[in-house]
Amino acid sequence: MEDLKTTGLLLIGILVAFTLVMTMVAYTVLAERRILGFIQGRLGPNRVGPGGFLQPLADLLKFIFKEDIVPDKSTRFVYFLAPVIATTAALMTIVVYPFGPDIQLPVLGTVRLVVARFDVALLYVLGVTSVGVYGIALAGWSSNNKYSLMGGLRSSAQMISYELALGLGLIGVILQSGTLDLYSIVEQQAGYLGISGWNVIWVQPLGFVIYLIAAIAETNRVPFDLPEAETELVAGFHTEYSAMKFALFFLAEYVNMFTVSMLATTLFLGGWNGPFVHTVPWLGVFYFLGKVILFLFFYIWLRGTLPRFRFDQLMSFGWQYLVPAAIINIVLTATLQWLGTFDYVGRLLKTATGWGG
């Protein structure tokens, strides 16, 4: 009976997280189109519903009713498998992010706003993200189209290269908090008013920048969107995909954007921490989502303002600057940790602000 209740709660948790993320992803697409419109001096989609509010729904219907074209010479099974892998890998990481602190609900009692809390959550995220490469690589290969193949190859090379910088950039945070459990990492960042403890502020500024750049490359967004560079490769790896299969790739890209934003928030911006969270736990959810939205806006802003890298620039930037910078960050963090600097500054902050928790 107890087992059944836990399983039921888990399923409800997954459903809620899934719905929340999907809704926000749908409106991220709309927000992106509107904001890009404003950046480029036009309006963007504003006809469906008030202010274009129903546009995602209309887009979904359009995707469902479009003709599904399968290239004649494609490798069928892999062609169908690729979008499934991409979407599944993107969605699988949602369960480990803590959306907020423990809250009190009328019927269920104390509810922890994280679906699964386990020891190696961060490694799980990295592992699942690394599996997502197959979606793109296989899509490029199975379409039997030279543009797709080039896009797939580029993306594999790019994602392998930047995964390294991404992982190394995160090691600083792990060294400093001494755990891979995302929930504990968030709890450690409480600090004065829920702000002074954020990792980004005085512990990991370099790690944060490295993660931000590598994450943009991992999600294939501008300025690192070479796998789908329109001017050279038509649409890259998803040139031959249409209707719902294309929508799945589209979805995977935006869910990936969302999850890397959630990871950045969790590891560097204190997760759900913020002013007055301890007295009103509900605020935590809004702080968390607000920070995530900040990142998403940053992504859209970049897309509206930056040109695309050239492929050799992308590779040499990743290997010659990002990876060494990440290694320097690790050595620096380890040294400071060993010297006890973090503890010292933490005590100093405590005495200066009079905060005792």
Add this chain to the structure above:
Amino acid sequence: MLALLFILFAGMAIGCAISMVAQRNPLYGAISLIGVFISLACLYVTLAAPFIAAVQVIVYAGAIMVLVVFVIMLLNVEEEERQPMRLRSLVPIALGLAAILFAESIFIIFFVQSSPSTPTRNVSDIGLTSSIGAGLFTRYLLPFEITSLLLLMAIVGAMTLARRGGLLPSGAGIVPGDQVFSKELLERRDIGDLSVVSTHSTEEAERLLGVRKNRQASNDGN
């Protein structure tokens, strides 16, 4: 519940393994192998070893197999043709080995069933990251360091091989992502005075290396 998960993932692992051997298309084989790795990772999770599971996915499924798939895509290998069986003499040996493996499994199952079960202390700690880290840096430090050294040697060896047998002077550096030269292009002339090969276009590379413009001819040849 755990038994159900075990049957699911063990079945997946065995199915993927059989498919990996049986597939004629190398890419399908690679995908099946990824399936095996992921099912094994799930089995590790049910055995309370989350760290090994995560590392299995990151290292094998996420890094090594990506490279394998990458190579298969680059080579664009055709589907293998079914060939008449060679090495017919090995069939009895294979049957014998299979029989030994089967007997071994039965033996192990028999002994596991008949042995008295003594639960290990602190079972919940063993698979966790902190205990593995502590073990690696205290009790098993020497094997850990030897393994690291081996990996480092492998990296250095790979780099030496990639430099094509000392053809480039020791001061030369090839920048990843830059133009990659074919071996013939490099061997055609002496490049003793070259200190750094770092270019962004074939034309520039040819100018730097002083190589004749022979690409057009070879393209026409194809």
